[in-house]
Amino acid sequence: MILAERLVKTYGTGESIVRALKEVDLVIDQGEMVSIVGPSGCGKTTLLQVLSGIEEPDSGIVTINGFSVYEVKDRERSAFRLQHTGFVFQAFHLIPVLSALENVALPLIGLGVSSRKANVQARQALEQVGLGQKLNAFPSELSGGQNQRVAIARAIVTRPSVIWADEPTGALDTDTSHQIVGLLRHINRTMGTTIVVVTHDAAVASECDRIIRMENGRIISGAQRVTL
Ligand code: ADP
Ligand code: MG
Numbered sequence: 001m002i003l004a005e006r007l008v009k010t011y012g013t014g015e016s017i018v019r020a021l022k023e024v025d026l027v028i029d030q031g032e033m034v035s036i037v038g039p040s041g042c043g044k045t046t047l048l049q050v051l052s053g054i055e056e057p058d059s060g061i062v063t064i065n066g067f068s069v070y071e072v073k074d075r076e077r078s079a080f081r082l083q084h085t086g087f088v089f090q091a092f093h094l095i096p097v098l099s100a101l102e103n104v105a106l107p108l109i110g111l112g113v114s115s116r117k118a119n120v121q122a123r124q125a126l127e128q129v130g131l132g133q134k135l136n137a138f139p140s141e142l143s144g145g146q147n148q149r150v151a152i153a154r155a156i157v158t159r160p161s162v163i164w165a166d167e168p169t170g171a172l173d174t175d176t177s178h179q180i181v182g183l184l185r186h187i188n189r190t191m192g193t194t195i196v197v198v199t200h201d202a203a204v205a206s207e208c209d210r211i212i213r214m215e216n217g218r219i220i221s222g223a224q225r226v227t228l
Contacts, residue, residue, distance in 0.1 A: 002028040002051060002162065002194065007060035009046055020046040021057065022217040027224045030065070030161065033188040033195040034222075035205040038214035044198040045166055047214065051196070052085060052164045053077045065161060082110055086155025086163045088184075090170035092147045094139045094154075100126060101135040104153045111158065125153040129183060145176035149183065156187055163187070165197045169204055181207045 169177035
């Protein structure tokens with residue numbers, strides 16, 4: 001479960017201060033796939049970065065499966081991120097000089113897994129996203145949709161409990177977007193991974209279990225699962 005309480009995040013000071021998060025509370029249950037939507041600049045990326053341990057809030061608490069993300073040293077937080085979470089970005093963030101297999105193996109290498117074992121698991125992850133035939137391709141040799149699949153394989157290769165995705169379909173056409181969301185949905189259902197997707201795309205949001213709406217640094221609806 002992901003729990004956020006009274007998150008406040010500001011950028012800058014004085015006249016140029018931006019209040020990106022204004023006392024945000026949020027609960028996401030393990031195994032949910034939720035979307036975060038709202039106008040550009042309302043704080044979606046900031047919220048994702050604060051939840052995921054990338055950007056420390058000014059105040060407030062984030063816990064992920066009982067682990068209090070900002071009550072530990074930076075090192076421990078980084079280790080937690082690498083071990084238990086995966087990231088997917090709009091621009092893929094793959095390393096251009098590495099093959100698909102090498103890109104996907106990287107998080108495992110970071111965790112100290114032997115390169116032999118990492119390659120086996122990376123191949124399995126690429127097969128899971130339908131790219132078993134493209135193990136040795138470089139990012140420049142793959143389409144946008146294929147590169148996003150590689151990025152998703154990289155996110156799942158460590159079997160994380162949470163995947164954070166910031167506009168994962170923002171650079172893709174409608175059909176490809178649909179396939180990528182379908183893939184995330186499939187991972188959510190088969191692996192039980194909690195998935196948090198920031199999106200502009202109403203079609204992407206509608207595929208999720210829940211829509212969290214933000215406006216001007218606040219969540220205006222969907223902060224908790226409604227149980228009947
Ligand atoms: P969204 O992802 O919803 O478009 P962001 O979370 O990126 O919104 O931004 C929220 C607000 O915080 C915006 O006003 C943005 O300009 C500001 N902001 C985001 N990151 C920074 C930063 N690193 N420095 C200064 N202002 C920032
Ligand atoms: Mg953003």
